[in-house]
Amino acid sequence: MLGANNGGTHLSGPVLIVGTGLLGASIGLGLKARGVDVVLTDISPSTQAVAEDIGAGRALNPVEAIDPELVVIAAPPDVAADLSAKALTEYPGAVVVDIASVKASVLDHLITVVDDAALSRYVGTHPMAGREKSGPVAASAELFTSMPWVVCATDHSTAVAIRTAEALAIDLGAVVARMSAEEHDQSVALISHLPQVLSSLVASRLQDSPPHALALAGNGLRDVTRIAASDPRLWVQILSANADRLVQILYGVREDLNRLIGTLENPTGAGSRLDMAQLISEGNVGQARIPGKHGTPPEAFARMTVLVDDVPGQIARLLTEIGDAGINLEDLRLEHSPGRQVGMAEISVVPGKRHDLLEFLTANGWKVVQ
Amino acid sequence: MLGANNGGTHLSGPVLIVGTGLLGASIGLGLKARGVDVVLTDISPSTQAVAEDIGAGRALNPVEAIDPELVVIAAPPDVAADLSAKALTEYPGAVVVDIASVKASVLDHLITVVDDAALSRYVGTHPMAGREKSGPVAASAELFTSMPWVVCATDHSTAVAIRTAEALAIDLGAVVARMSAEEHDQSVALISHLPQVLSSLVASRLQDSPPHALALAGNGLRDVTRIAASDPRLWVQILSANADRLVQILYGVREDLNRLIGTLENPTGAGSRLDMAQLISEGNVGQARIPGKHGTPPEAFARMTVLVDDVPGQIARLLTEIGDAGINLEDLRLEHSPGRQVGMAEISVVPGKRHDLLEFLTANGWKVVQ
Numbered sequence: 001m002l003g004a005n006n007g008g009t010h011l012s013g014p015v016l017i018v019g020t021g022l023l024g025a026s027i028g029l030g031l032k033a034r035g036v037d038v039v040l041t042d043i044s045p046s047t048q049a050v051a052e053d054i055g056a057g058r059a060l061n062p063v064e065a066i067d068p069e070l071v072v073i074a075a076p077p078d079v080a081a082d083l084s085a086k087a088l089t090e091y092p093g094a095v096v097v098d099i100a101s102v103k104a105s106v107l108d109h110l111i112t113v114v115d116d117a118a119l120s121r122y123v124g125t126h127p128m129a130g131r132e133k134s135g136p137v138a139a140s141a142e143l144f145t146s147m148p149w150v151v152c153a154t155d156h157s158t159a160v161a162i163r164t165a166e167a168l169a170i171d172l173g174a175v176v177a178r179m180s181a182e183e184h185d186q187s188v189a190l191i192s193h194l195p196q197v198l199s200s201l202v203a204s205r206l207q208d209s210p211p212h213a214l215a216l217a218g219n220g221l222r223d224v225t226r227i228a229a230s231d232p233r234l235w236v237q238i239l240s241a242n243a244d245r246l247v248q249i250l251y252g253v254r255e256d257l258n259r260l261i262g263t264l265e266n267p268t269g270a271g272s273r274l275d276m277a278q279l280i281s282e283g284n285v286g287q288a289r290i291p292g293k294h295g296t297p298p299e300a301f302a303r304m305t306v307l308v309d310d311v312p313g314q315i316a317r318l319l320t321e322i323g324d325a326g327i328n329l330e331d332l333r334l335e336h337s338p339g340r341q342v343g344m345a346e347i348s349v350v351p352g353k354r355h356d357l358l359e360f361l362t363a364n365g366w367k368v369v370q
Numbered sequence: 371m372l373g374a375n376n377g378g379t380h381l382s383g384p385v386l387i388v389g390t391g392l393l394g395a396s397i398g399l400g401l402k403a404r405g406v407d408v409v410l411t412d413i414s415p416s417t418q419a420v421a422e423d424i425g426a427g428r429a430l431n432p433v434e435a436i437d438p439e440l441v442v443i444a445a446p447p448d449v450a451a452d453l454s455a456k457a458l459t460e461y462p463g464a465v466v467v468d469i470a471s472v473k474a475s476v477l478d479h480l481i482t483v484v485d486d487a488a489l490s491r492y493v494g495t496h497p498m499a500g501r502e503k504s505g506p507v508a509a510s511a512e513l514f515t516s517m518p519w520v521v522c523a524t525d526h527s528t529a530v531a532i533r534t535a536e537a538l539a540i541d542l543g544a545v546v547a548r549m550s551a552e553e554h555d556q557s558v559a560l561i562s563h564l565p566q567v568l569s570s571l572v573a574s575r576l577q578d579s580p581p582h583a584l585a586l587a588g589n590g591l592r593d594v595t596r597i598a599a600s601d602p603r604l605w606v607q608i609l610s611a612n613a614d615r616l617v618q619i620l621y622g623v624r625e626d627l628n629r630l631i632g633t634l635e636n637p638t639g640a641g642s643r644l645d646m647a648q649l650i651s652e653g654n655v656g657q658a659r660i661p662g663k664h665g666t667p668p669e670a671f672a673r674m675t676v677l678v679d680d681v682p683g684q685i686a687r688l689l690t691e692i693g694d695a696g697i698n699l700e701d702l703r704l705e706h707s708p709g710r711q712v713g714m715a716e717i718s719v720v721p722g723k724r725h726d727l728l729e730f731l732t733a734n735g736w737k738v739v740q
Contacts, residue, residue, distance in 0.1 A: 200653030283570030319686035
């Protein structure tokens with residue numbers, strides 16, 4: 001379950017990180033900040049050098065034997081299992097975790113190459129963090145702060161292995177979410193892989209669109225296509241590894257799309273309007289189930305949009321004034337318009353404060369759009 | 371083209387607004403603010419009363435003959451043509467515009483019920499503004515500020531009619547985009563209706579999803595499903611009216627989805643990985659074509675994410691400090707995490723300032739995530 005703590009265990013180290021890209025280097029930075037001895041190794045000498053330079057850890061010295069408490073395999077799905085197996089063999093006293101975005105395929109492969117004793121020291125995990133940027137240059141000790149970190153213990157896992165895996169997440173400020181590898185893969189197929197592919201499907205339709213159409217693009221299109229800017233190389237691995245779970249979901253999407261197409265081919269036919277209304281309504285229901293800020297019920301806040309001149313300091317001034325009025329800002333989104341020099345700040349406050357905020361802003365000369 | 375001005379014509383009024391929901395009432399408020407005499411009428415007495423109360427205009431008096439310069443049909447697609455025809459007949463001296471989100475279907479129907487002389491006084495338009503809220507209570511004089519307002523003149527339209535339609539948009543602070551009704555409908559099918567239905571398709575998959583899956587939801591899913599919260603009653607009208615253009619686009623989406631499903635059914639087959647990579651890459655290309663802030667080339671800014679404690683005033687303080695450092699904030703997005711008390715502010719600045727900003731923030735004790 002989300003937020004379970006493990007009785008206060010922290011990592012003592014040393015921790016060996018295999019793979020010093022964005023995630024591996026960020027883990028290094030986070031653990032170093034806690035005073036843990038971090039040792040780094042990466043197949044690319046330059047990637048490793050950068051990670052060392054930014055302070056993510058010290059280089060693994062081939063002639064020095066280390067006895068890590070934990071080995072973190074921070075490598076992509078394709079190689080995570082083999083690298084985990086290698087680490088389990090080389091460091092018979094260590095707990096080994098991987099952080100790949102798919103879990104069952106890693107576990108399924110690992111089971112075939114290590115024995116039960118080794119397997120008992122392995123725990124698959126997945127930190128739900130990271131951006132479209134990659135590489136150690138973009139790394140940060142805070143990448144995992146308050147983000148979910150899924151920990152997938154198996155029946156083979158020892159209590160020590162589970163506690164150590166959870167300590168990694170907790171020491172990096174993340175929130176532990178316990179579930180099986182299968183539950184994890186089903187979950188991410190739905191809440192991560194599905195939106196990714198549909199976003200790409202929408203965005204790919206824009207490749208040859210005329211400029212006058214794109215000029216009308218609003219925030220709806222921008223929101224739907226934002227994650228279409230993702231990295232193909234990483235996503236090919238994720239989609240391949242989670243193909244069968246994702247495709248089950250896509251069968252359902254295809255049915256719905258076929259039904260929608262049939263309705264649009266005959267929009268005045270009996271039942272067509274009802275079909276269309278049902279699609280949008282079902283979307284309403286599904287969207288409303290997504291947790292809000294800090295896990296609160298969704299849509300718990302009242303929103304308001306304020307015009308902001310596009311000059312330096314305007315937004316800061318708006319927020320400062322709101323704070324001075326004693327109203328807490330729950331959320332803030334900036335929206336752009338294609339004209340010049342004006343932006344829109346969409347502010348969220350607790351519903352009870354909406355009226356006060358509206359009065360206050362209007363009295364202070366701010367233009368409230370909605 | 372976007373931003374064309376019409377030689378400086380402004381509305382003198384009176385302007386009659388038929389339909390005083392969100393858009394009609396906002397138009398009333400905006401024109402009243404410019405000193406234009408606005409007369410209101412709505413089929414619902416209570417909706418009209420609210421619009422009058424908020425100052426959007428005065429009630430249409432059945433015993434007083436008015437001679438409006440312009441009649442704005444602010445009614446949904448289903449009734450826009452008939453109401454436009456009625457106004458063209460009742461006010462033989464007026465220009466009549468509608469503001470429905472589809473244009474060809476309105477024009478096609480109107481042509482069958484009025485003669486060429488009347489038709490010459492009609493111009494279909496579409497302000498690209500408005501939120502998921504509806505009704506006059508949410509209206510604002512600023513709803514259209516800097517937003518695109520599409521104006522679809524036809525060969526029948528007189529110069530006066532076109533100038534008057536454009537004056538409406540310009541007087542409300544919008545940016546005129548000139549195109550034909552057909553070009554408009556093709557455009558919105560792509561940049562508005564397509565993302566709407568795909569967002570609903572994704573969101574509807576979440577209806578029965580288990581809570582542990584939803585707990586892992588990140589900003590990708592939130593972004594893709596944000597517009598799934600739209601109003602079914604309005605969207606049924608839009609989709610019905612623009613069905614044939616949207617369905618053409620959906621045939622292409624279906625082809626892509628079928629190909630993706632085939633690939634996922636055989637992820638290790640020859641060419642499968644290439645197919646997946648191609649989908650994501652094509653999405654990259656399409657997404658990159660969406661204009662950025664103020665119509666600038668997309669992705670012209672450098673981004674950085676900063677941790678912000680969830681206490682009042684923190685974001686204001688961050689922005690004030692950035693302003694004090696002389697760095698202009700080009701964009702700002704807040705992101706939430708499921709843990710407690712921490713949010714993330716994603717800041718955009720011109721690329722040349724990214725390094726300065728990073729140094730400045732770090733020196734001032736802010737935690738930069740990426």
